[in-house]
Amino acid sequence: MRIPLICLGLAGTLLACTEVSMPEPDEGQQLFAANCAQCHGPTGQGDGPWASSFSPKPTDLTKLTRDGVFPRARVLSVIDGYDRTGLPGKEMPEFGLLLEGDTVPVDVGDGVLTPTPRPLAALMAYLESIQE
Numbered sequence: 001m002r003i004p005l006i007c008l009g010l011a012g013t014l015l016a017c018t019e020v021s022m023p024e025p026d027e028g029q030q031l032f033a034a035n036c037a038q039c040h041g042p043t044g045q046g047d048g049p050w051a052s053s054f055s056p057k058p059t060d061l062t063k064l065t066r067d068g069v070f071p072r073a074r075v076l077s078v079i080d081g082y083d084r085t086g087l088p089g090k091e092m093p094e095f096g097l098l099l100e101g102d103t104v105p106v107d108v109g110d111g112v113l114t115p116t117p118r119p120l121a122a123l124m125a126y127l128e129s130i131q132e
Ligand code: HEC
Pocket: 032, 035, 036, 037, 038, 039, 040, 050, 054, 055, 056, 057, 058, 059, 061, 064, 074, 075, 078, 079, 087, 088, 089, 090, 091, 092, 093, 095, 123
């Protein structure tokens, strides 16, 4: 009798986790409109009103997926400024401070759930949803 009970508890916990885990893309879309659209454009295509003053240009964020994989870990670290290795320029602002707050568990591709600030996870969900 014990094992099914434990499983139930575990399933319940997992369910609860799923409910609070990934924010929906539209939550991220609002953050994107407020913080990113000036440069990356209203739909992320790199054509915001400020875009022309940058060299290299703000990236077209609808084309981040490579070989069918959205590079979650890379996108998160570019946004929060943790790792910019390989970016051609230094114009992309860091959003580390803006993105503090409650964390949600996010699988960044290695199967391990990493606590991630909710706004950052929301932005990632939005960017993932706009991939071509
Ligand atoms: C002030 C202009 C500006 C703002 C605001 C801005 N970015 Fe950027 N971003 C850039 C530029 C320019 C690049 C091009 C890369 C570089 O600088 O080398 C870039 C690159 C990126 C990349 C890297 C893509 C790659 O090559 O892997 C991501 C992801 C990104 N931005 C996401 C965001 C998000 C999300 C926001 C809002 C939280 C944001 N950016 C706000 C200018 C901006």
